[in-house]
Amino acid sequence: MKETILKRAGETFLKYGFKSVTMDDIANDLGISKKTIYKHFKNKVELVDQATEYMHNLMHTEVLKVYNMEYNAIEENFEANKVFKGFMQNSDDSPIYQLKKYYPETYNKIMSREFCMFRDCLLTNVEKGIREGLFRANLYVEQVVKFYFSLIMSVHDSDIYTYSKNTINKLELNVLEYHIRAIATKKGIKELEKQLAKLNTI
Template identity: 70%
Template sequence: MKEVILKKAGETFLKLGFKSVTMDDIANELAISKKTIYKYFKNKADLVNEATIFTHNQVHKEVLKIYNLNHNAIQENFEVKKVFNGFIQNVDDSPLFQLQKYYPETYKRITSQELCMFKDCLLSNIQKGINEGLYRKNILIDQVTKFYFSLVMSVHDSNLYTYNKNNIHKLELNILEYHTRAIATEKGIKILEEQLQQYNN
């Protein structure tokens, strides 16, 4: 039952936001009593923390599946983008921004975990792309990884962007294109443009 609650809570927080969702909402979504939720979680902050970690682990598993398939490096990044699209949707305010504002300790923990996951996956992707001739050989891999992570996280900063469900995925796609064009060879650019055309269709 605890895992069922975590899964539904994670989905609901990402769909409706961390601020507005109540314990009653989660209970109603699951057709259980609020008392049942409190058997497993002390309060909403505890549920937010565990549900966020649970969802992060789910995303990580799905991303690892992509990296185990036989995609080229550029296609791989587009497939990973689709995974994130599936998890974050329909909300009018950035889930990460809300997490940072209302649950800062959970935000710090999850962004630290996200950086580790992101760094490992991107290092692997860049090395793969270099081997395939899609990325330039003279890339400063560590710097490129940090640049890309900073750009991706900046999308969730309301001081920089007006976040809504209609533009978030477009912003992230623009960042992916920007990142890829910065490191790609001519061969890589051709594949990037093919992927962009497929994605937009």
């Protein structure tokens, strides 16, 4: 039951935001009493903390599957983007921004883990792209990783962006294209255009 609550709560928080969703909402959605939730979580803060970690682990698992496939480096980035889109596709606002504003301790903990995961995956990806001739050989790889992470995180700042349906997904895709164009070789640009064309046919 605890895992069921974590999964549904995590999905609901991502869809509607961490502030607006109440314990009553989650209980009603699951068809259980609020008392049942409190058997596993002492308060909403604890539920937010554990549900966020649960969803982060799910996302991490799915992303690692992508990086273990036989994609080229650019295709790999687009497939990983699909994973993030799957988790965030119903968000009209930025759940990460809300997490930062209302649950800063959970936000800081998750962001620390997120950067480690992101850094490891992207370092491997950029190095792979260089070997494949898709990315330039003279890159400062550590800086590339930090630049891209900073750009992706900026997408979730509602002081900068105004959101509507699927805005976050579109912005993240734009950041991905921007990132690849900045580091790609001519061969890489051709592969990028191929991946973008695929998106336009979906």
